Amino acid sequence: MHETDLHLEPNEASDLCRVFGPDLLTRHGWDRAFATVLDEATAEDALALLVHPAGAPLDEDWAAMRVLTDAGPNAGRTEDAEACASRDGYVYLVGSQFGKKAGPLAAKRSWIARVSEQSIADALEHGGRPALEVVRLRFGLHRAINDALADVKLLPLGPLGRQVYVDATITIGERKAKRWSGTVLPTDHPVNIEAAEFRPDGRLLLGLRYPVTADGHPVLVELENVDELFADPDAVPRCGNVWVLGDVGSVEAPAGFRALDTRGGDSFDAIIGDLDASGKSATVLADHPEGARADSEHVRFQLPPDTNGGIVSADVVHHFGDIRRIEGVAVDHEGHAHYVIDEEGHVALRTLVFD
Numbered sequence: 001m002h003e004t005d006l007h008l009e010p011n012e013a014s015d016l017c018r019v020f021g022p023d024l025l026t027r028h029g030w031d032r033a034f035a036t037v038l039d040e041a042t043a044e045d046a047l048a049l050l051v052h053p054a055g056a057p058l059d060e061d062w063a064a065m066r067v068l069t070d071a072g073p074n075a076g077r078t079e080d081a082e083a084c085a086s087r088d089g090y091v092y093l094v095g096s097q098f099g100k101k102a103g104p105l106a107a108k109r110s111w112i113a114r115v116s117e118q119s120i121a122d123a124l125e126h127g128g129r130p131a132l133e134v135v136r137l138r139f140g141l142h143r144a145i146n147d148a149l150a151d152v153k154l155l156p157l158g159p160l161g162r163q164v165y166v167d168a169t170i171t172i173g174e175r176k177a178k179r180w181s182g183t184v185l186p187t188d189h190p191v192n193i194e195a196a197e198f199r200p201d202g203r204l205l206l207g208l209r210y211p212v213t214a215d216g217h218p219v220l221v222e223l224e225n226v227d228e229l230f231a232d233p234d235a236v237p238r239c240g241n242v243w244v245l246g247d248v249g250s251v252e253a254p255a256g257f258r259a260l261d262t263r264g265g266d267s268f269d270a271i272i273g274d275l276d277a278s279g280k281s282a283t284v285l286a287d288h289p290e291g292a293r294a295d296s297e298h299v300r301f302q303l304p305p306d307t308n309g310g311i312v313s314a315d316v317v318h319h320f321g322d323i324r325r326i327e328g329v330a331v332d333h334e335g336h337a338h339y340v341i342d343e344e345g346h347v348a349l350r351t352l353v354f355d
Contacts, residue, residue: 003341003348003349003350003351004059004060004062004348004349004350004351005346005347005348006048006050006062006064006346006347006348006349007064007346007347008038008048008064008066008347012038012039012040012342012347013036013037013038013039013048013327013328013340013342013347014036014037014038014039014081014082014083014084014194014259014327014328014340014342015036015037015082015083015084015085015194015195015196015259015260015327015328015340016034016035016036016050016084016259016261016327016328016329016330016338016339016340017034017035017036017084017085017086017091017197017261017330018032018033018034018035018086018261018330018332019033019034019035019049019086019091019117019120020033020117020121021117024117024118024121025054026054027121028051028121028124029053029054030051030052030053030054031052031053031054031055032051032052032332032333032338033049033050033051033052034049034050034051034328034330034338035047035048035049035050035084035086035091036048036050036084036327036328036340037081037082037083037084037093038066038081039080039081039082039096040080041079041081042071042075042076042077042078042079043069043071043074043078043079043081043093043095043111043113043132043134044068044069044070044071044074044075044078044129044132044134045066045068045069046081046093047066047067047068047069047081047084047091047093047115047120048064048065048066048067049064049065049067049120050062050063050064050340050349051063051064051065058336058351058353059351059353062349064347064349065124067115067120067123067124067130068129069115069129069130069131069132070129070130070131070132071113071132071134072131072132072134074111074132074134074136077108077134077136078095078108078109078111078113078134078136079095079106079108079109080095080096080098080106080108080109081093081094081095081096082094082095082096082098082192082193082194083193083194083195083196083206083207083259083260084196085196085197085198085204085260086117086198087198087202089116089117089118090114090115090116090117091114091115091116091117091120092112092113092114092196092204092226093112093113093114093115093132094111094112094113094193094196094206095108095109095110095111095112095137095193096109096192096193096194097109097110097137097139097141097142097145097191097192097193098190098191098192098193098210099165099169099190101276101280101281101282101283101284102164102281102283103161103163103164103165103168103169103190103283104164104165104168104169104172105139105142105165105166105169105184105190107136107138107139107178107180110136110137110138110139110140110141110142110180111134111135111136111137112134112135112137112141112226112229113132113133113134113135114132114133114230115130115131115132115133116130116131119131133230135229135230137229137237138178138179138180138183139180139183139184140180140183140236140237141191141193141223141237141239142183142184142188142190142191143183143184143185143188143236143237144223144236144237144238144239145191145206145208145221145239146185146188146189146191147239148221148222148239148240148241148242149189149211149219149221149242152213152219152242152244153213153214153215154189154211154212154213154214154219155211155212155213155214155216155254155288156214157189157190157211157287158286158287158288159287160283160286160287161190161283161284161286161287164283165190165283166184166186166188166189166190167186169184170184170185170186189210189211190210190211191208191210191211192208192209192210192256193206193207193208193209194207194208194209194256194257194258194259194327195207195209195257195258195259195260195270195271196260197260197261197262197268198262199222199262199266199303200265200266202226202227203222203223203224203226203240203241204222204223204226205220205221205222205223205243205260205268206220206221206222206223206239207219207220207256207257207258207259207260207270208220208221208256208257209256209257209258209275209276210256210275210276210284210291212249212254212255212256212275213244213249214251215249215250215251216249216250216251216252216253216254216255216290216294217244217245217246217247217248217249217254217255217311218244218245218248218249218255218256218257218270218272219242219243219244219256219257220242220243220244220245220257221239221241221242221243222239222240222241222242222243222309223237223238223239224238224239224240225237225238240308240309241307241308241309242309243303243309243310243311243312244310244311244312245270245272245299245301245311245312245313245314246311246312246313247313247314248272248297248299248314249272249294251290252290252293253290253293253294253295254275254288254290254291254294255272255273255274255275255294255297256272256273256274256275256294257270257271257272258270258271258272258273258296258326258327258328259271259326259327259328259329259340260329261329261330261331263300263331266302266303266304266305267300267301267302268300268301268302268303269298269299269300269317269329269331269337270298270299270300270301270314270329271296271297271298271299271326271327271328271329271339272294272296272297272299273294273295273296273297273324273326274291274292274293274294274295274296274324275288275291275292275294276291276292277292277324277325278292295319295320295321295324296319296320296323296324296325296326297316297317297318297319297320298316298317298318298319298320298326298329298337298339298352299314299315299316299317300314300315300317301313301314301315317337318337318352323341325341325342325343326339326340326341327339327340327341327342328340336351336352336353337351337352338350338351338352339351339352
């Protein structure tokens with residue numbers, strides 16, 4: 001296991017996805033390139049690239065660079081990027097849809113965005129900010145996910161979580177006559193998205209750090225109409241299949257998703273871990289202290305085709321021991337696993353080399 005300090009500011013990185021085809025990699029002299037997102041920045045300032053020069057040892061010479069984009073009229077109106085995924089020449093960024101640790105839910109965190117890989121490459125060569133398409137969802141994805149989870153027995157939302165996340169958000173919407181008022185309902189669970197990856201048919205798997213099932217298992221929800229959200233300003237998110245990793249997490253140590261990656265088809269790698277960081281006055285942990293117990297693990301699973309959700313099994317690839325804040329995973333073309341580790345004061349890329 002090799003580690004490289006990436007010297008990224010702010011030091012809050014989340015998720016990881018492969019970017020650039022062979023031509024763009026060769027043009028820049030790289031053999032690997034990943035995207036990550038910085039969750040303390042607005043969407044237009046959240047993207048960063050992690051690149052490795054061709055021919056260098058895998059544990060040396062990694063570089064990180066910020067990619068500042070242009071969000072147009074949506075500049076400054078988003079926050080808390082938590083997930084990224086790539087498909088058909090675009091990098092997609094997803095907001096957490098959540099709120100601060102003490103609540104309430106924040107409309108600024110309810111969004112999805114995309115930027116073309118070609119425009120990123122052009123900006124690296126010629127300067128400028130590539131255009132970032134931003135869809136502000138105003139809790140539309142929160143609504144769609146809660147509707148999709150209606151038949152899933154979830155870890156009960158505690159009284160403090162209901163007060164500061166759900167009730168407080170509803171009150172703000174009504175008092176300020178927000179456009180999204182009525183989208184968050186009293187029976188809802190707050191949703192914290194921390195992972196995203198595409199299935200072959202274009203549906204976007206969203207990995208939830210919270211909520212989890214009543215038995216402590218992590219949950220995936222499929223967003224069905226990603227392209228429509230960017231093409232039609234009146235489109236609303238539609239979520240369908242729900243998947244549960246049935247042998248990950250437990251009642252005693254519930255586990256949620258931290259990152260997702262695909263090895264092609266419906267084969268996926270994931271990072272799972274605790275429901276929130278301990279020692280930071282997190283409301284989720286105030287209601288469910290057991291939510292801090294799950295260790296971070298790299299797991300692999302397969303989704304069965306032509307199946308409308310359900311329970312799947314996962315195999316453990318790597319256990320991280322005392323290291324908790326594993327925020328991203330990507331498996332490269334040689335089968336080596338790369339992880340973003342978000343520790344206090346710095347962001348690191350750690351590589352697990354498989355013989």
